[in-house]
Amino acid sequence: MVPTRPGTIRDGSIPFSQSLVIMPLSAQPSRNSLWRRPEIGPLALNVAVATYLLVLCNTTFWRKLGKIFAGDPGHVMLFGAAVAMLTLFTLMVFTVPRLHRPVLALLILVSSAAAYHQDRLGIVIDREMVQNIMRTSVSESKQLLSPSLVIHVLLTGVLPALLIFVPRLRYPRLRHVLWRWPLSLALTFALFAGFLFTDFKAFSAAIREHRDLMAAYQPGATIAAVTRYAKQELRAQNIKATPLGTDATKGPRLTRAGKPVLTVVFAGETARAQNFGLNGYARDTTPGLRTRNVVNFPDASSCGTSTAVSLPCMFSNLTMDGYSHTKFVGTENLLDVLTHAGIKVEWWDNNTGDQTIAKRLGWTRIDKNFDPAACAEGECTDQALVTLIDQKLKTITEDTVLVLHMIGSHGPSYYQRYPRAFAQFKPECTTTEFTQCTPEQITNTYDNTILFTDHVLSQAIDLMQAQDRVVPALLFMSDHGESLGENGLYLHAAPRFMAPETQTKVPFVMWLSPLYQRSMGITADCLQGKTSQPVSHDNLFHTVLGLMDVQTTVRNPDLDLTAGCTAAAG
Template sequence: MIPFDALKTRFRDLRNAYPISPIGLTVLSIIYIFCAANASFWTIGTEVFAGHPLSFAGFVSAVFFLTLAFFSAFGFPWMIKPFLIFMVILSAVTSYYMDTLGVIIDRDMIQNVMVTTVTESKHLLTAGFVTHVVLFGVFPAAFIACVKVGRPSIVKTLAMPVATMSLSLALAAGLLMTDYKSYSSILRERKDYMSSFQPGMPVVSAIRYAKMMRRSANVTVAAVGDDATKGPAYGPDRKPVLTIVVAGETARAQNFSLNGYGVETNPRLAKLPVVSFTNVTSCGTATATSLPCMFSQFNRDEYSFQKGISNQSVLDVLDHAGLHVEWWDNNTGNKGIADRVTSRSLTHTENAEFCAAGECMDGIFIEALKEYAATVTQDTVLVLHQIGSHGPTYYLRYPEEFEQFKPACRTAEFKLCTPAEITNAYDNTIAYTDEILAQTIEFLEGQDQLSTALLYVSDHGESLGEGGLYLHGSPYFMAPEYQTKVPMILWMSQNFKTQFDVDRGCLSAKTDSPLSHDNLFHSLLGMLDIQTDVRNSDLDLFASCRNLQKVVHN
């Protein structure tokens, strides 16, 4: 047996005898990344270029040279190893989510990562993920770290990266020009193709995110609806109004039996006088985008991160009108929506029944609401931000006794579960949301001293494996309806309907109408009879379902 010290000496001699140039190491690393971290890129490319192998080879070669041009900017001996190690590990991380879950790392996904919490992100750090990163990231990175990089003359050291970059760009341009019409058409029509390329998409997305954050630094929040006042429905000798807005999490409309789903996921709500709107579209496919967008005055086409943080939300408008507004959170925060109103986090409440796993189930809201309602003496809007159906650990979102659809997937490793088990676990979360909403409505119905209402709408939907996609956050241009169709449910007490003279039948006639998060800002103001110039009656569901003359008379 060769002594360990002798092995170390042989390895060191071999390493010193065959140094590799920075450009050579870069080329080998790119080849490795192309082969080991781009399964989705090759799969989609094979489909896109079916029957045209030469065009496929030309396009892949162009992408290779573009990647080499970018990597060459870091091709100096003192920079190349840290850069390549980072890129190899980054590609291993992002390829796992792309190839396993179909998750594209675009700018919005980078934003989601930056605003997520340890509690939320820990569920994504599975054994499969760690194994993948170690095998395809850490081990190759260790090899790069051990390779000896040659140190040419100063002239070559400075000239080679520049020359390599220039030549690579020229070759890439030449290859693309050989069939420019076809290539440009593919890039235009199949945006998912280049979105699957690692590490290109994550790097570009990170740059776009950094630019977005730089542009939005030090913004001044503009007042919205500071002319808001209470309308004629707020007359004398009336009861205080308590309106609960439930911001759902990851609930897709297709799995609500109220909307025609074949599995009975809404047995409790089905017995209550609710209006379920069945054709509602979300503003985004992830909380970081959808949540602030749905509470803003902007529609989906107008909304941007910068506009969202630089303009007040509908909660501010309600506050301007003299209503008391509170935000209760059982998720990852209010994303700036409730920065100027009373906020309360329930996520880490000490409660053995609902918070035993280190994060709380939504049943925690019921306990807090029972204490809170008795203190309401003024017109109030209370927003409950749920944890809802947030994955991949669906089984943690409901108590075990609510696991009515079995067998259910009880792990974050979807590859260890069947499609039916994943769907069962997800359906259990919807059934538990049904229970929480029903309990809340029944509690509000019993508050005779108040005029009460509840409006529920989810922030976005979820993919459960359809088309190879899981979870949410797909770029909107390619997101399936499972991620963009969301449930919206309304309940009003008799006191509320009388005070605001809302015609429930009129609203019921709109259940199948095409609606979206664009309607929430204006409909909430219309529902509560808030007079302001920023309310758009065309987007207000209640505008045509209230008799204003009767309200004034009352």
């Protein structure tokens, strides 16, 4: 019988619970074995993992740091040393038997995936991005799993995560852990602060003025983002929405309309203003709308750069400066106010869901059972929304607001957003691997999605124009824009402070039927006179109330684009 070495606790092939008991000689590793698992201490493992994360998962961080302190390698080294100590400190927090290696493996996997999206697409992992990930659909998630992402994560995430379970870990005995662990934490934190304070003025200025620097640091940025998201959701869980606009009533123009008034609100997806033909784009991506007497607002800004932020903001009475998820959850929104006024509201979704906007009213998802032809390729194109409008026009008997959440131009699989007949701009990018496509191909494919959105809106207008059962109006506004590779950025969801205008400028058009203009006394000519002014998502809440002639104290005439355009109904 041979005892184990006194004074150590092993976390490896020897279970933690058996690490201090006497073991039979036959149960121990053979000294003549061809291969024996190496044995290291937890500090050595932490240093190895920290080095790996800093070298292979922080390319974007080092590039940004080098650019900020260009020509000053001393500051790059000192700030880099501070970040190295911060990384080591983070790993040491979890240096506890049984918890240690699983957490390290998880951090490697997360950092690997984050690094791919940062380095290849310019995406920043922040709270809003985590919120987008948590609220995305299964279908959308599948589209993001490109072959290059899978290979990258397997090689730089899964493989090294598995390798950290190979060595046998030798932990100090408990009485030593009780003083060594806090001492190690204190020492690494002190070194972190020490390196930072060698020139705190310069480093703090760099962090303050270049917020994208630490937003690129892994795993710190992801840990912070997940923590902030968790806090946000915990705060929102027990919040009960405060009633809003309970004094809402139908105004005289609506009550005297003679027929049900229908306003169709198309909540667009990822359409950017720069590629919208009506806004002066070199290509005519909106030939249909150009001939249908729409009112176009070329200078429209979004509240956020992602659906999870912009869509709730659009339908709330909060301005983009005052918006927060907690505030949104804490009060009712446009749909509730319309309901208080006795107007029927329906939300139909061809995207990732209602983002809790319609949770008190309910919503319906478009699927292949609703329109097999529009869903023949697996996912439903927005042609299904035209079918929906056609059906509703035959059955509506009361004043209604129909909200249609489009799939629009959602990337990266732009080529799946339109039927083959709308592949007007070629060659296309028929893959989610942007590295395999030229900038021209990516732009061509994206422009085809705008062209198809134009077709959908034009068909909807034609259907409403051709009938005489309801008094129709239409409003289209995109939730956010999209980056197509400009300055190394792709897709959307960049933090608002650093987001380019391609992600924050969106199309915004309205169409008022001649019948609507006569019945409701709001003329397109009057609205046309306002198109030179900047508008934003702030206007949507109040403008829809104005279009439906809803009288309520929460309707702000300064944000209602129909204000000043009303006349006696004729």
